[in-house]
Amino acid sequence: MRVLCTSCGTKAIIGKTDRLSLAHANLYCSCTDPECGHTFVANVSFSHTLSPSARSSSQLVTQLARAMAPEQRKALQKELMLFD
Template sequence: MCPDCGSKARIGKSNRLSLAHADLYCSCTDPECGHTFVANLSFSHTLSPSSRTSSALVTELVKAMNPLQRKQLQQELALL
């Protein structure tokens, strides 16, 4: 939305500054306004962690176990 007149705005270009932040170059779609501006898009917070992250964490934890602990874990998982 255009911060000047409230009409819809169009993103013409984005400039990613990091994985969590980007500048969005916008222009108002109302020809009488013609406002151009830069908006910021940023990551706020996680609601549900990524499955990839969880899998990587489990893999690293299993790698850190000694052979006896790994065997016990295998036995416990077999019961599920």
């Protein structure tokens, strides 16, 4: 990830990351231009999903199958056998 100085636009170095949650972090940054010397905190946060995780899809299917009645689960297993 590239962070630019908010004062002069030069590349900045991330010196420390303070992770507040999986979706938000504070980045403590320093400008690499010695004439500027600006230090600042940038916030990085999760915005939205473009493509869902395959892991969460698998977990969702497992949870749905477990919530089914035993007869429904057996019928689903038979249908899935058709794809082998």
